[in-house]
Amino acid sequence: MFPTLDVGGVHVSLFAAAALGAGVGIVAGLFGVGGGFLLVPALHVVLRVPLPLAVGASVCQMIGTAFSTFLRQRKQGQAEIRFDVLMLGGAMVGTEAGARTLSWLDHGLRWGKSSVPLTKPVLYVCYSILLIFVAMSLIRAKPRVADVLDQAHPGPMARWKVGPLIDLPRSGLKQVPALVIAYVGLGLGFLSGLLGIGGGVALMPVMIYGFGFPIRYAAGTGVMVLIVGSATATLSHVLRGNVNLGLAMSLLLCSSLFAQLGARLSSRLPPRIMRKLFAFLLLSTVGVLVYDIWNQAQHHRTQATEQPSKASAGK
Amino acid sequence: MNPVLYALLCLIIPAVWGFFSYWLFSKIDAARSRKAKQNQDDQSPPIDYEI
Numbered sequence: 001m002f003p004t005l006d007v008g009g010v011h012v013s014l015f016a017a018a019a020l021g022a023g024v025g026i027v028a029g030l031f032g033v034g035g036g037f038l039l040v041p042a043l044h045v046v047l048r049v050p051l052p053l054a055v056g057a058s059v060c061q062m063i064g065t066a067f068s069t070f071l072r073q074r075k076q077g078q079a080e081i082r083f084d085v086l087m088l089g090g091a092m093v094g095t096e097a098g099a100r101t102l103s104w105l106d107h108g109l110r111w112g113k114s115s116v117p118l119t120k121p122v123l124y125v126c127y128s129i130l131l132i133f134v135a136m137s138l139i140r141a142k143p144r145v146a147d148v149l150d151q152a153h154p155g156p157m158a159r160w161k162v163g164p165l166i167d168l169p170r171s172g173l174k175q176v177p178a179l180v181i182a183y184v185g186l187g188l189g190f191l192s193g194l195l196g197i198g199g200g201v202a203l204m205p206v207m208i209y210g211f212g213f214p215i216r217y218a219a220g221t222g223v224m225v226l227i228v229g230s231a232t233a234t235l236s237h238v239l240r241g242n243v244n245l246g247l248a249m250s251l252l253l254c255s256s257l258f259a260q261l262g263a264r265l266s267s268r269l270p271p272r273i274m275r276k277l278f279a280f281l282l283l284s285t286v287g288v289l290v291y292d293i294w295n296q297a298q299h300h301r302t303q304a305t306e307q308p309s310k311a312s313a314g315k
Numbered sequence: 316m317n318p319v320l321y322a323l324l325c326l327i328i329p330a331v332w333g334f335f336s337y338w339l340f341s342k343i344d345a346a347r348s349r350k351a352k353q354n355q356d357d358q359s360p361p362i363d364y365e366i
Contacts, residue, residue, distance in 0.1 A: 060325050063329035064330060064332045064333035067330045071333075234325050235322060245328065249329070249332070252332055257336075
């Protein structure tokens with residue numbers, strides 16, 4: 001009844017893709033995140049889209065989200081531009097490195113004549129580590145630090161005096177190591193190219209707890225990197241045939257519309273509850289990934305036990 | 316399709332949608348705040364005074 005998209009040999013219903021985009025949009029609006037960390041596992045687990053194509057669709061739709069976020073933040077003027085510029089170079093290199101790594105993983109590890117696919121285990125492990133790290137930092141964060149903090153308190157990464165140092169006047173941080181910021185950009189770009197996430201979910205804890213940014217400025221910073229990173233990642237993935245524009249656009253259209261609904265819901269919940277809910281969502285995503293791996297292992301085991309019995313029946 | 320054109324479309328179309336959604340939602344927000352302000356202004360002042 002509904003038109004379908006051919007995504008890497010998998011037929012994906014446009015309605016299902018739109019519904020998934022709507023769900024991710026509500027979550028993104030509710031918690032003020034991009035939702036890439038949720039989109040890629042959902043595309044793979046729910047719609048069975050191959051992981052490289054799920055990553056490609058995620059980074060492509062991210063261009064739209066990043067662009068509208070950039071326009072909104074520009075109006076508010078709460079971004080630390082120097083931090084963004086320092087991250088840019090590293091982010092571009094990191095994005096290409098991430099996309100290349102994904103391509104290498106997709107070819108698999110050669111073992112004699114057979115090759116073992118590595119994409120799924122490696123990506124699932126990376127996702128799980130990242131999501132658990134963020135969930136734990138949310139659960140352990142003191143309410144005062146997470147909700148009220150409006151002044152800069154130099155964190156461990158800002159106190160590390162190595163290489164050239166730079167002042168970040170808007171956020172009030174002084175003598176921050178430029179090299180560390182560039183490497184943060186590299187790491188962020190790598191995550192974007194490999195996992196198809198915007199990196200906000202990883203960047204926010206690094207900025208707030210690592211550098212000691214005031215929350216107001218942490219929210220506005222990194223958007224420029226998001227635009228350049230998502231554009232670079234999209235180009236890298238298009239060249240590898242990983243981007244299905246139809247899938248990316250159906251996700252983007254619905255997620256951007258439903259994000260407004262999520263944003264409205266968020267104003268009705270207290271920040272403490274929101275933080276716990278978000279941590280629960282992250283841990284649930286890890287649970288889904290573990291279940292998917294377990295399910296696949298069971299499937300392989302069943303196949304392995306069925307094959308010898310079929311062979312003996314054939315004799 | 317020409318791969319270069321496809322790559323360009325993959326970059327341009329989401330960005331155009333991003334710009335359009337920003338424009339659309341800013342208009343909606345502006346209309347909503349205008350309406351809220353109008354409702355506030357329309358409320359009649361108290362008529363029963365007590366000294």
